[in-house]
Amino acid sequence: MPSALVSVVVDAVEPERLARFWGGLLGRDVREDEDGIWVVSPESRSGTKQFALDFQPSDEPRRGPNQVHFHVTSTSRDDMEARIAAALELGGQHIDVGQTPDEGHVVLADPEGNEFCVIEPGNTYLADTDLLGELACDGSRACGEFWSEALGWPLVWDEGDETAIQSPAGGAKVAWGGPPVAPKLGKNRIHLDIAPPVGADQQLEVERLIGLGARRHDIGQDGSDSGIDWVVMADPDGNEFCLLTPR
Template identity: 60%
Template sequence: MDMTSQLVALCHKASDPEALARFWAGLLHREVADDRRTVLPNDRVEFPIRFQRSSEPRRRPNQVHLHLTSTSPTDQESTVARALGLGGAHLDVGQRPEEGHIVLADPEGDEFCVIEPGNAYLAGCGFLAELAGDGSRQVGCFWSEALGWPLVWDQDEETAIQSPLGGAKIAWGGPPITPRSGLNRMHLDLAPSPGTDGEAEMERLLALGATRLGDSQCDRAAVAMADPDGNEFCLFETR
């Protein structure tokens, strides 16, 4: 039996989930589901992005931000123009003029980067190429075991994992790690692999270093948990 969890969706808190779903669907060239809050994948290596209503204000930069790739300077400019036209904005996070990536924010201030063409590290990862954020090497190893995704980068306490099928990487930048303040604005939704008992999968994740959270930030059908760095995630009983 394949004892791993499967990535069901990236869950993204928003004050206006329908509007933010429209923004990201337009930017990523994807469709919005009938619930008007879920941005659907275009193929099997992509994952849905599900927007969840939340009244909690942003207290700090997001623990995770998205990296989008470019095939040419013109393509990069086109992505930036599309983001701005959909309601995004340029964002100054101290980047230097000589850096090739462009930092933007979505309509609710969530940071993301449009990466310059020719980036070898993200080659072949697709347009939505990476979920990048703070995190220890321990948490990268945890998620590798949790999802059954190999470590494709493990150097100087920086780690990244990627599905064996390809698609976006999930990366952690190592120390220094920004201190947590409140709930993360993004978290992963997981489900046990087909044929795996939900209780057994929860116990496996606990043995890997996860903890179970008391106050659920998840749907009623899911268990709220946290990884070894304290980042919340939700484990659904079935996919």
Template identity: 55%
Template structure:
């Protein structure tokens, strides 16, 4: 099966600032304005200007960064704070090993404690943690051609056949969806055939939403979460 690339796109008030923050934290070069390319094992990140960008209420997804040692975890946290991030209280308990932070626009992310077996070998950007039940995870496994590496109760996770960043769904969200997600997936079609890719996603259970001014086709997965198939 041809490889498909996955990028997480964030609405932002200041895309360049967020790109510099995440580029500095992940050690990636920012290209094309506010884009941090991924590769066969690491998911890409993009930040786009949006007046509708807001951080009230729960987000559809957040990132998990890995650490090798306690000192490494502490260093990643210090680096995030130096770049403009902040600590975030989401009700985590003192005995929990992960540290919850927010980027300069309030997007939550976690620096995971060392020794986390689930993220072993996944690289620095270890996981994209999303809302969504099993139906959503199964859809994305088929859509991306990535195997399910976790499938228990309502929780699922997929990973590229090459390894690297996992994309996980922790179960159906507690709160109903309110408007378009502030973060969404951008998919570069395998072989460059956008129309065939859109038709394939629809056959798997996606619904059509709209075509953007840049020609990207916006769809929604079975959980109602928007994503785009780029040109």
């Protein structure tokens, strides 16, 4: 069986503040343990548990727009306006990324400048998703194909260089917009944590992912530290992700 998407990890200067923002905006509980501060997984509209958001402390400086940003859905014009107002009240702000006035979505940033969009009601592409409707990524078609195989999620959009995948159980989509891809400026602030199923061999999964186009990746982790139970890898576009121990 392929690995599962466990969490989307967000590096943060103030993890607790950022977790409270996203927990408040998405209506999810926030919990803290020895592994981080979590905006916990809800059930999808289909009744399947979704991935968590994991906020980790980092003093890495922001070097430009993120390679990944969130799309938050809305069910009506009033709901969209309420979602925007909630984001602003929680510490978000409007930002300009070159969007035009006739575009239906609204571009905002969270308290640490991470871009996200509130999507207008009636968007058919995200109609079968949840409140957190999509992870929109800079990336190539090869990257979308890799993640489809890595997670066992089928391609639900495949037009030109644009791809998107979604769990067979439903929930948020993950999409890659194709070229031009913004240059990667250091370690990504947002990355995926995945894990093989219980009873699987982590090393065999590493080898499988390498066969699909991934590679091991050095971000300065100390491989001699026996407490490390994850393997840092990079996808075909060079984006970091972590393969955890089976769970």
